Amino acid sequence: MPDEPQTLDPATRTPTGRPGDRSRGADDAPAAADSAVPAGPARWVGRFVAVGLVLAALNLRPAITSLGALLEEVSQGLHMSGSVAGVLTSVPSLCFAVFGITAPRLAGRFGPGAVVAAGMAAICAGLALRPFASGTVTFLAASALALMGIALSNVLMPVIVKKYFPDRIGSMTGLYSMALAMGTSVAAAATVPLTGALGGSWRLGLGVWAALAAVAVLAWVPLVRDRATPPGGPRVIAGKGRAAGTGEPGAAPAGSTAGSTAGTAAETATGAEAAVPSAVAPRVTRSRTAWALGAFFGLQSTGAYITMGWIPQIFRDAGVSAETAGVLLAVTMVMGVPLAFVIPRLATRMRTQGPIVVALGLCGLTGYTGLYLAPAGGAWVWALLLGVSNCSFPLALTMIGLRSRTGAGVVKLSAFAQSVGYLISIPGPLLVGVLYQHSGGWGLPVMLMGGLLIPQMIVGTLAGRDRTVEDEC
Numbered sequence: 345m346p347d348e349p350q351t352l353d354p355a356t357r358t359p360t361g362r363p364g365d366r367s368r369g370a371d372d373a374p375a376a377a378d379s380a381v382p383a384g385p386a387r388w389v390g391r392f393v394a395v396g397l398v399l400a401a402l403n404l405r406p407a408i409t410s411l412g413a414l415l416e417e418v419s420q421g422l423h424m425s426g427s428v429a430g431v432l433t434s435v436p437s438l439c440f441a442v443f444g445i446t447a448p449r450l451a452g453r454f455g456p457g458a459v460v461a462a463g464m465a466a467i468c469a470g471l472a473l474r475p476f477a478s479g480t481v482t483f484l485a486a487s488a489l490a491l492m493g494i495a496l497s498n499v500l501m502p503v504i505v506k507k508y509f510p511d512r513i514g515s516m517t518g519l520y521s522m523a524l525a526m527g528t529s530v531a532a533a534a535t536v537p538l539t540g541a542l543g544g545s546w547r548l549g550l551g552v553w554a555a556l557a558a559v560a561v562l563a564w565v566p567l568v569r570d571r572a573t574p575p576g577g578p579r580v581i582a583g584k585g586r587a588a589g590t591g592e593p594g595a596a597p598a599g600s601t602a603g604s605t606a607g608t609a610a611e612t613a614t615g616a617e618a619a620v621p622s623a624v625a626p627r628v629t630r631s632r633t634a635w636a637l638g639a640f641f642g643l644q645s646t647g648a649y650i651t652m653g654w655i656p657q658i659f660r661d662a663g664v665s666a667e668t669a670g671v672l673l674a675v676t677m678v679m680g681v682p683l684a685f686v687i688p689r690l691a692t693r694m695r696t697q698g699p700i701v702v703a704l705g706l707c708g709l710t711g712y713t714g715l716y717l718a719p720a721g722g723a724w725v726w727a728l729l730l731g732v733s734n735c736s737f738p739l740a741l742t743m744i745g746l747r748s749r750t751g752a753g754v755v756k757l758s759a760f761a762q763s764v765g766y767l768i769s770i771p772g773p774l775l776v777g778v779l780y781q782h783s784g785g786w787g788l789p790v791m792l793m794g795g796l797l798i799p800q801m802i803v804g805t806l807a808g809r810d811r812t813v814e815d816e817c
Contacts, residue, residue, distance in 0.1 A: 406531035430777020433653030439491035441766035457567030466493030468557035475547035514692035521738035525680025533674030642768025679731025697808030708733030712794035
């Protein structure tokens, strides 16, 4: 007899079994239970996740850019030298590297929602404690607490997107990248005016941002216990390599390829699956693409944290007022609002992302050249160009999702690329501070900033090739 036609599940586009076939009904019951998600709760969770992503992203940079806007006042208030201030601007990279690597293990034990909620609480606590610091050490400790929360959330943002929105990775990455850029720019622009409105104390100007983090904590509390399989795709059973409800090991949706967007991947990571056995998750340390992505992430992070930490001071030393310098930093950061939404969507439509990497790098080279030749005369143009260049960050996040086919792979690649990247970025802001103090000007530091864009374009082009880490492991 001819085979009876199979029906396709509308969400996964995979066979649901032959009509009338009762022989596998009992065996398939657990898989069906695993893959079925009620429409009501699924919509409820999806909406909360989207709101939570935006609020979390808004809090991922104010701890840094608010300090950059008031770095001179903080340095004077805590009696810091230029080298010590350089150490202060390097602390974000150090904390992101040290604490970010723990995110996958914590997510595997407690669930990514719980870890992000704890991260938001750490940001809130650190920002609330920082105004009470009586010296450099206590200020650094409070900053490190906030940055620890940022590090954990940084790593898990791509994981959350992969889990809940596997078919909308570009748009959702763009959404939270846009919110991240908005939080960055608002903190840069508003910190100095807020400080003046609050009596001129830099302590109050920095501490006010704890309130925004408190709102984000409330948004993530309902997701602390959520470990359900999200709608939009089958679930990878840790250690089995099988997509629940498909009956095929490692089944993927029809039409998925190594070069397709990560949103077409069949597997999505859940909190309980974040720590996946090595038999399932790729060994990213063996992948040249993973190393290239880590180097690209590190070099773009170096430029971003040098910009956030030192650009206001460069403009102020060129004769620009403190308030205008803060606004110029905000202009640099606000460029990420529209571009952070456009670039990820564009990147997911391209087989390779190298052309975007080069275009962003050339904008940065032009901006640094202008900053070297006429820092005050063309300040607004240089701020715009550097803002475009800094949009390598959402591109790097998007490539993390594109360079792995599975949720387990995204977890490992995100932690690896970000931890390696932030380790690479640690010396940059510190070196800028040392060069500035010992050279007596900004010529050498600005040349260093521009020079780093050359290797950034090279490794970014390598990381943007049409392949996945699973192909190389």
